[in-house]
Amino acid sequence: MKKAFTRPALEVTGLRHPELVREVAHLVHRRTGIQLGQKQFDMIASRLMKRFIVLGLGGPDEYLAYLRENAHTETDALVTLITTHHTFFFREYTQFEYLASDFLPRYLPILRAAGRKTLRVWSAACSSGQEAYSLAMFLGHYLAANAPDVDYEIIGTDVDAESVELARNGVYAWNEIKEIPAHYLAGAWSRGNGDIAEFARIKNEFRGRCRFEVGSLFDARDPAGCAEFDLIFCRNVFIYFDVRQIKTVVSSLLRRLTPEGLLCTGLSESLTGLALPVRALGPSVFVKKASLVMAKTPKPKEGATAVARPEAPVPAARPINVLCVDDSITILTLLRRALTAEHGFNVVAVAKNGFEAAEALRKHAVDVMTLDIHMPEQGGLEYLERNYAAGHPPVLMLSSVSREDTELAVSCVRAGASDYVEKPSFATLLERGDELRTKLKTLVGNRASKVSSRDLAGFTAGFACAPDAASLETGLRIVCAAESDLPRLKAFWGAKPSIRVPTVACITGAGSLDRVARELGASAWPKVTVLDPTIAAFEERGLALASFGSGFQALRVRYRDRKVSILVFGEPDSAVVEAVRGWQGAQLVFEDCGKQYSKLADSALVVPVTSFLHHSDDFLRRK
Incomplete structure (x- = not known):
């Protein structure tokens, strides 16, 4: 029978029980290499509370005894508890943009010149697979449009066995899937029915190109037997490591990177000042410092020698001009906060109904539009039906109406809209802001290959939930x-x-x-x-x-x-x-x-x- 977990037991947890915290930190470090110091102790304490409740133990003293009796199996649970962190599809989309605009156009000719037709990718510290499947959807679309003769394979590794199993399964909550840009979402997922309607599974076309296994970044073995990769993603994990460990991990990653390959780290994870043999080319994207990037022409004239040149700095992209159409003063304020120059956007105009939107389009150069559905005088659907035509900027529906409202969502898509975001609030601006920016950038970057309204309407209908x-x-x-x-x-x-x-x-x-x-x-x-x-x-x-x-x-x-x-x-x-x-x-x-x-x-x-x-x-x- 489980014991009641009292409030006093909670209060002596963590920093007030240093012996337990030190032992947990030691076990996790020994298994994973992760360095857990004083600044992580509050996080350890908070997560251990949940573990006490799951096990039905009365507090930290009982848990410490349990841990020592079951050290091997309980360490697995602790690794899951401590290393699991929030992640989502197409996180830090700026790096995907760099792949499309610079790395892949430059690297694919090098790949072909080497007689290879498969791009090898390593998602290191892959967590539960969102990063790997984002890369799969991205590469699937990019290669089909630009290099149909080239395939890809993705290896995902993580120190947490439970996360790896989730990644292999490829099933995610439907609310997570809705955040994926429509350009990549269409044709990639199957939604469940009945009791599993709140979940979706990645289709075999993408899942079959991804393999996942348990592995530490400090493991000397090659992941899945692959000695070399063209592209390595190792993002948002260095927060767990000290400087010495970061240098060890990055050096190991570079040994497994092809001479012209690319290493991507988290946008907040700088390698500057660590005396590592890397050269930054873009937003936390690196090549080996000794690498000289081949000129873009892959095959020199017969008898000539290929000339290598250093990669030129990436020029700053022009901000994306956005027209925001909404009758909510609060939403317009939130949009201005989310779509800043820092993130590559410029809100050139706002409008509170369809009539004002049409006038703003005549006065301003607009790359993309956010459009509300319900507005006075002329709503979003009526605006699209009257104004959307060839040459119109891409439209992202931004509405308080749930995407599960199939009739409205499908009608907007058929009238010209390209994607959908449910409105942010002050409480959800951070989360919704990432989704909003990613979808806007995707619409602008893939304008020439916009998903057909028929296909878009088809999968939008798949969002439907039967109302009670x-x-x-x-x-x-x-x-x-x-x-x-x-x-x-x-x-x-x-x-x-x-x-x-x-x-x-x-x-x-x-x-x-x-x-x-x-x-x-x-x-x-x-x-x-x-x-x-x-x-x-x-x-x-x-x-x-x-x-x-x-x-x-x-x-x-x-x-x-x-x-x-x-x-x-x-x-x-x-x-x-x-x-x-x-x-x-x-x-x-x-x-x-x-x-x-x-x-x-x-x-x-x-x-x-x-x-x-x-x-x-x-x-x-x-x-």
Whole structure:
């Protein structure tokens, strides 16, 4: 029987139990070579807490005894626990751009001149395989378009056996797969059905070219028996090593790199000042220092000697000019933060609807456009249907509508859109920002080979999730608004919200709810009723009205066990904000009025009114 894991046991973990931390660090170092010092102790302590709970142990003393009794098998678990880190597909896309623009056009003639037709790639410290499969998708598309006579093979190694097994399996959460640019996603993945609909597997065309095995960067053996590689990725792992170990690992990697091959490290991992025999050519991409890169013409004239020359510095690329189209002030602010010159972008103009977007295109040189779906006057789909034609910049849909909303997503793709990103928030800007930048760069870089709208629409339809319509009827939607918001409420409900969702409007400052009911009765609702202050009777069809002061609290008491979505119009006062925040487990959606609502960033959505219903329906029908 598992023991209860008490809070005091947690508090003596980590730095307060140095003997355990030192022993864990020693075991992991002996198995992997990873140097774990004082600055990693907090991380070790945090991860050990999870291990105590999994094993059902009472605290660090019991775990230390368990570790000493089961050192061999438990060390495997510790390696998984300590070395597993966050990774994602097409991470640090700048390096993929360098491969396409510089390395591959230069290197493939050298490969052919050597009588070889297979590019050998090593994904060292491959974790659970996202990097290797990103390279597979990238090389598959690039070689098919530019060098169909050349194939590729990828070896992935990692010190963690569990991560290697995940990589071999090639199955990932669907939410991870959605972040892959459409140019590479199409035709590469198969989504599960039924109980496994939230997962997808890489297709054999790519999986069959990747092999994975357990291996340490300090291992003297050649990975998978390959003595030489044309391209080596070893990224975001040097944070675990000291300077001496980094030099040892890089020297080992260079011994396995062909004379003209390329080594890629993490963008934050500088090799400067380490006296290593490498020369930087681009963003954390290196060749051997003694290497002289052959001129791009692969075959000299008969009788002549091939002339070698040093590689010229890579010229700085012109920033990508972006037009951002969205009616949300907050989203436009986030886009400006994400698309900076530092990342290679320039937001040349913004627009809040389709009409303004068309005008901005006439005035500015635009490379790519982000486009919202729901906007006033002219939405994104209508804009595409009226304006998209040959020569139009690529379009990335950036919307609060989930990609699983197949009808809208497919309609936008058929009308000309090339890819899709769900809108970021202040809380998700870092994560969504990487996805946004990668997809924009992919659209611009692959404009000439855009995926056909038919193929794109086909796999976009694969994102579909059958909505749980029945759950809409068992949920509850509460709209909070002031009397001054009534004209906007009428326009809002003119959008024909789902009347299957029981809905209550809690009004602040209304002199007469009967008068409000008459005004709203002319909108989309077939029936509008006024609730008594205790909410004793609530006919769950049509729209019900209540005073916010007494009605909201009564609703919270009566329907505390329901799934509830709360939509807040305008700029509410502090009393309204505190009241809605007090409803535990409810979805909170605030209108984007240009305020950042920083205190609500972790608990509420801040979006334009045009996105209210889609967020609300998505939440209520989610199983």
